[in-house]
Amino acid sequence: MDAARPPLRERKKLRTREALIDTALDLFTRQGFTRTTLDELCYAVEVSKRTFFRNFVNKEDVAMAPTQDLWAAFLDELRVRDPDGRPLMEMLQETLLSALERMTADGWASRVVLSRNLAAATPSMNAHGLDFCDRTTRAALAIVHDRFDIADPDDVRPRLALDILVAAFNKALEKWASRSGAPSRADLGADLRDTFAAIPGSLTLTVGPRSPEPPARPASI
Amino acid sequence: MDAARPPLRERKKLRTREALIDTALDLFTRQGFTRTTLDELCYAVEVSKRTFFRNFVNKEDVAMAPTQDLWAAFLDELRVRDPDGRPLMEMLQETLLSALERMTADGWASRVVLSRNLAAATPSMNAHGLDFCDRTTRAALAIVHDRFDIADPDDVRPRLALDILVAAFNKALEKWASRSGAPSRADLGADLRDTFAAIPGSLTLTVGPRSPEPPARPASI
């Protein structure tokens, strides 16, 4: 009896789920999202459309599973993390990075890249991806309010911090996906750290007009 | 001959467009978004479904028009604004505030509140709303890169600044929509300023654990 081995029924269910994800990423990438019908996908996986919708809430959902795994781990981690008196923003960043460390499933990085590129190319997938980020942000906010000491329940700062975290994540994902070579989790971690480091500068960055006029007054706050 | 009076054809088109928006906001609010079919809406406005889709890209779009007007004005304003050596973030905030000043159409504020509340209550509308923000962000980023002097074209800071602006806007919108009484543009402006002011603090906000440390105050909300 293996503890890490759930009953057969669940294993089977998980296998069809993974087959749907892999086949969907493959078909969507090769043929395009809209040009691939669900009937086609279900036929390829030998599953009824009804079964598809028992596993995923909509057509977009199946292709976003890899990224969703990361954010689920983020929320798990956030539920147990120790604040230890450092800025919330910093803690959120570290929480995301340790969630990333947990993404050890085989080929996860490759699937995330496929998923992201599809989202970038498909309006409706982009929309659903953003919606997922939004719902995750709210869930995280609830955890933060529940576990940490925040005087004013209407304080907008925690929410902004989470939004900024997500914005940085998406930007880092974009950078990482455009790298050449096989995608690796370590590289994503590096891109995340770089992007996090750029956050404070985004509030103070000063720009002048472009080329026609010379910069009248460079950096001053 | 009135200069501010476009040809009859365009006026008619605009009128059906506005009728669709107003009727949609009304029906969606009263009956719910999903429980209102497009056939129903088109029947009420006495327009064919084909005409609906010539005016709006999808069912969600019609209910987001009021907010889209604001962001269109924001982009217009951004195309002509003078950077004058202040931080980009500050300039973006002021640009949005002056775009807001231009929203003088009758009942605009009320429509925005309806629109926002619908988005908050309807997952697919929320998703499309976020997608619209994202596309607007990209458009704004293109303008910023085109008009202002940014050394590195891959600099993530302008993008982050825009994302933060949008996050603050959405948060301010939420606060404003929950106010009691008739919604006013001035109140939205005030909520925007408040939220903008909270941005720097969101990066440095420090939190401790909830119940254990502080005085004997039980952890009930």
Added chain:
DNA sequence: TACGTTTATGCCACTGAGTGGCACTATGGA
């Protein structure tokens, strides 16, 4: 007033996503 051109609209048939209902089968427990 008569004319052609342009532009918006109506109508109709069609694809495909997503749902509800019910019967069927495989798993796991007694």
Added chain:
DNA sequence: TCCATAGTGCCACTCAGTGGCATAAACGTA
């Protein structure tokens, strides 16, 4: 061996969204 239960397949249905083509209204011109 039998039964309860979870998961699946099948079928019919609703409704969003599209393509094509004919029509009508608006505008310019003679």
